[in-house]
Every structure is written in structure tokens, then in C-alpha cells.
Amino acid sequence: MRRLVVSMNITLNGFMAGPNGELDWHEPYWDEEMGTIITQQLGDADTLLIGRNTYECMAPYWQAQHSDISAPRETMDFADMMNRYEKVIFSKTLKSVSWHNARLAKRPLGKEIKALKASQGKDMMVYGSGELVTQLIRLNLVDKYLIWIYPVAIKTGRPLFKSRLNIVPYKTKAFKNGVVLMYCKTKMSS
Amino acid sequence: MRKLKLQMQVSLDGFVAGPDNEMDWMTLDWDDKLKEYVQEITEPVDTIILGRVLAEGFIPVWKERAADPAADAFTHKMVDAPKVVFTQTLTENPWGNTTLATGDIVKEINNLKSQLGGDIMAYGGATFASALIKHNLIDEYHLFVNPVAIGKGKSIYGSLEANLPLKLVKATAFECGITVLCYHPA
Numbered sequence: 001m002r003r004l005v006v007s008m009n010i011t012l013n014g015f016m017a018g019p020n021g022e023l024d025w026h027e028p029y030w031d032e033e034m035g036t037i038i039t040q041q042l043g044d045a046d047t048l049l050i051g052r053n054t055y056e057c058m059a060p061y062w063q064a065q066h067s068d069i070s071a072p073r074e075t076m077d078f079a080d081m082m083n084r085y086e087k088v089i090f091s092k093t094l095k096s097v098s099w100h101n102a103r104l105a106k107r108p109l110g111k112e113i114k115a116l117k118a119s120q121g122k123d124m125m126v127y128g129s130g131e132l133v134t135q136l137i138r139l140n141l142v143d144k145y146l147i148w149i150y151p152v153a154i155k156t157g158r159p160l161f162k163s164r165l166n167i168v169p170y171k172t173k174a175f176k177n178g179v180v181l182m183y184c185k186t187k188m189s190s
Numbered sequence: 191m192r193k194l195k196l197q198m199q200v201s202l203d204g205f206v207a208g209p210d211n212e213m214d215w216m217t218l219d220w221d222d223k224l225k226e227y228v229q230e231i232t233e234p235v236d237t238i239i240l241g242r243v244l245a246e247g248f249i250p251v252w253k254e255r256a257a258d259p260a261a262d263a264f265t266h267k268m269v270d271a272p273k274v275v276f277t278q279t280l281t282e283n284p285w286g287n288t289t290l291a292t293g294d295i296v297k298e299i300n301n302l303k304s305q306l307g308g309d310i311m312a313y314g315g316a317t318f319a320s321a322l323i324k325h326n327l328i329d330e331y332h333l334f335v336n337p338v339a340i341g342k343g344k345s346i347y348g349s350l351e352a353n354l355p356l357k358l359v360k361a362t363a364f365e366c367g368i369t370v371l372c373y374h375p376a
Contacts, residue, residue: 010203011204012347012356012371013203013204013345013347014202014204014205014339024353025353025355147202149335149371151355151357151358151376152353152354152355152356153204153323153347153350153353153354153356154347154350154353154354155347155348155350155351155352155353156348159203159341160203160339161203161339161340161341162341163339163341164215164338164339164341165202165338165339165341166337166338167338167339168337168367169337169363169367169369171363172361172363172369178356178358180358180361180369180371182363182369184337
């Protein structure tokens with residue numbers, strides 16, 4: 001069965017963004033060592049599940065990357081996967097989406113995910129998409145978390161976890177820039 | 191200059207207690223490697239500092255544990271190490287082997303650090319740790335990240351006025367599920 005993988009950047013105090021969506025706290029940390037791992041992880045997937053907000057940021061950004069021939073090779077691989085992979089966009093308001101191999105989810109979230117999991121394919125990856133992740137957690141549909149803990153605390157922000165959730169860490173990787181990646185399974189899938 | 195260490199249990203989402211001080215999310219069944227880690231960071235410690243709220247539980251509980259003939263060296267250390275309790279409300283000191291610090295936290299801590307001695311350890315609670323973090327007084331963080339998110343609760347970062355970047359020293363995953371993140375100030 002295909003796994004649903006949530007990859008999320010959080011502060012030391014569990015926020016995925018500042019109160020107004022600020023990401024200034026994580027931008028200084030992006031580097032090649034992390035880029036290599038992220039590219040490998042995306043290589044294990046063939047589908048992206050994306051919420052509306054994140055779609056609206058990602059679609060123009062990655063389509064522009066695709067046409068940038070000066071981009072470094074690693075960025076290119078990642079951009080290529082982002083643009084080539086099947087993308088399922090979850091939104092109650094959008095009527096259509098425009099990004100190569102993207103479609104709007106037509107069914108309720110639970111049904112859509114169950115159908116995707118039952119179909120043939122590799123992992124399904126979720127980046128960002130805070131609202132979608134909250135729903136996925138509530139419906140107990142997440143199989144694996146890649147939790148990137150940045151070495152910074154912020155005063156307040158948007159929490160990744162809204163309620164109690166037990167996880168099972170099975171691997172930890174510390175990056176030179178101070179970010180710690182925790183690989184976690186959910187209790188159900190362990 | 192003496193080093194101030196902070197050792198605290200935190201949830202995956204960075205809380206040190208539930209909204210009503212619930213601690214039921216903590217992993218209590220520590221494996222031997224984690225016990226060794228704790229011993230290692232406790233060994234150079236000769237002074238324990240506590241917020242008043244934590245002290246009211248901490249001091250009698252360890253005293254009771256130390257009364258057990260089977261009590262280990264760590265338990266005795268929790269009792270035998272001189273303690274400084276930070277308080278704005280207490281006027282009389284109800285504990286032995288303890289002094290009260292009632293002045294400005296920055297001055298009190300810097301005064302302690304400038305004295306001769308081993309490392310100083312802080313175990314919390316939430317309010318006291320928040321003040322230490324806000325004033326950037328901690329030299330070494332040992333955050334014991336438990337394998338559970340709790341969604342809401344008491345934070346030690348709520349008093350921050352700006353983002354607090356730290357420098358990762360190491361991350362150690364333990365079999366019992368706890369991951370210890372060790373940081374220095376950036």
C-alpha cells in the first residue's frame with residue numbers, strides 16, 4: 001500500500017509558520033546538504049497532495065524554476081519532479097487548476113486518500129499545506145512524518161499539531177546547519 | 191565562569207506541560223543509554239536552581255525518594271546538592287539546603303555563575319525557564335523531546351521578544367522514544 005508522507009518544517013516550539021504565515025525563521029538554513037536529502041525523499045514519491053494556499057504559492061514558483069536553465073542540477077531534479085509528478089489539489093473554492101499533471105480532488109478527503117492509497121504507485125508527499133495536514137491527521141491518514149526541527153524558537157505562530165498525537169521516531173539525522181530531521185511513523189502503521 | 195544547563199522534558203511540539211500542568215504525555219520508561227546521558231550531564235553539576243512552583247514539588251519528592259535505602263546516587267544528589275529557589279512571593283524559606291533568590295533574575299544568575307564551583311542545573315518549571323530563556327542566561331540546553339505532540343500547553347518560549355536562534359551541539363535518539371536535542375546559544 002502506498003504511504004502518505006507529511007514533510008514539515010517546524011520551530012523548536014512546534015510552529016510551521018509565524019502568526020501571519022512568516023517563514024523568515026527558516027530561510028537562513030536552506031543548504032545543499034538538506035537539498036540532497038529532500039530530493040532523495042521526493043524521489044521515493046510520485047504524487048504530491050497539496051492544499052489550496054500552498055498550491056497558489058507552489059504552482060507559479062516551480063513552473064518558473066522549470067524554465068530556468070541556469071538553475072543548479074539539484075534544484076533542477078527537484079523542480080522536474082515537482083512539475084512532472086501527479087498533483088492532487090484539495091480546495092473547496094478553486095474551480096480549476098493549471099499546473100502540469102495537477103487535478104482538483106473531487107471526492108471528500110477521506111475517500112480521495114483511500115482511493116489513492118489503494119491505487120498503484122510510490123509514496124504520496126505533502127509539503128506545507130497546514131490546513132490539509134490538520135485534516136489528514138484528524139482522519140488518521142498519515143503514515144509517516146518527516147519532521148524538520150529548526151534550531152530556532154519563535155514567540156508565536158501556526159502550530160503543526162492541534163491535538164494530541166503519539167508518534168514513533170525511528171531515525172534521526174542532524175544537519176551541519178543545526179536542523180534535526182526526525183523520521184517518524186504513526187502508531188497505527190508501526 | 192560556571193555553566194548554566196537547562197534539562198527539560200518537552201513534547202514534540204515544544205510544550206513542557208499540558209494547559210493544566212498535565213505531565214501524562216511523558217515517557218517515563220527510560221532506557222539505559224538515556225540514563226547514562228543524564229548521569230553524564232549531571233555529574234559536573236553542584237548546584238540546582240528551581241522556580242518556586244517546581245521547587246514545591248521537586249524538593250519534598252526527592253527527599254522522600256532519598257529516604258528509600260535503595261535510592262541511587264542520582265537521587266541523593268538531587269537532595270544533597272545545594273539549591274537556589276527563585277521566588278517573588280516567598281519570604282520565609284521552608285526548605286533545608288536551599289537559599290531563596292528574590293532579586294533580579296539576571297543579577298542573581300550572573301552572581302551564581304561568577305562564583306567558584308561546578309555546573310548549575312535548571313529543571314524548570316515553565317515560568318522560571320521562560321525567564322531564563324528570555325534573558326538568554328542558559329549556556330547549554332538539553333531538551334528531552336518526547337514522542338508525542340500535545341497540541342496545547344505551557345511553553346518556555348512565550349516570553350521571547352524576538353526569534354531565538356540556537357546552535358545545535360548534538361541530537362541523540364534513544365530507544366525509549368525520547369530524542370535529546372542539545373543546543374548552545376547561537
